[in-house]
Amino acid sequence: MSVTIGEAARASGVSAKMIRYYEETGLLGPAERTASGYRVYGAADLHALRFVRRARDLGFSMAEIADLLALWRDRERASASVKGLALAHVGDLRRRIRELEAMARTLENLAERCCGDGRPDCPILDDLAGKG
Amino acid sequence: MSVTIGEAARASGVSAKMIRYYEETGLLGPAERTASGYRVYGAADLHALRFVRRARDLGFSMAEIADLLALWRDRERASASVKGLALAHVGDLRRRIRELEAMARTLENLAERCCGDGRPDCPILDDLAGKG
DNA sequence: CCTTGACCTTCCCATCATGGGAAGCCCCAT
């Protein structure tokens, strides 16, 4: 039950490029190799790759994922640690959302006041130019 | 009424590093120089720098800002072009917000189901591991 | 007049996660 990097990529949704990168940066341990140097992945490796993929989909950074992986592998972990990490990340996401929200609202307000026709007068440019 | 790059940075809120970078990449035209090679900025340059700063604060990319600057300088522009750019960017922001929202909600749901005490059982890790 | 310290110049490097591509080796099927 061992596959090459291409099959691992297809099975996990992580590109072969990224799998090598994760190995290079230490997020994942070095993969086993065939005699000719090909990387080889077993069931546990695929499991870890899918874990990483899922965590990336939830917006965790590689550093956070390293922590999550360590907790995942530690059967003695306290769930409080995981929850803490997750909630800290949620705080991060919420903060970014608030920033983007503020930008979007500002622009929507400006755009609403811009007639958007062939004339050059434009409250959006006026605002950017500081003439607000 | 001409200032050096440091003063321009302070006056515009754009770091000296970034001012040089904007010049290097062509977002802003080459600055005038003193005989000894120092960059020199006049009132119009400061105005443009503040424009760029403000646009960055609203989340526009450098490519979009290049377009906005061109429209700003073009007195024959159609406000529709500006509005189009702005609304396209709003669409971008809204899409990113939706993605982050989805991540945050997923994580909040998982965290809510995690008791977060000293025990190892953790729905968050279970979900990441695909045991959801 | 010379020193000092603050400022400027260019150049290189790092971030973070990701992709592109080249040169060369390997494996399998025809």
Added chain:
DNA sequence: ATGGGGCTTCCCATGATGGGAAGGTCAAGG
């Protein structure tokens, strides 16, 4: 044995930003 596809490593690029080194410049004060 040949061809095609997959693997290896290595280098480069992204976008916007900061850090820092090595060296030139300027203004103020001794």
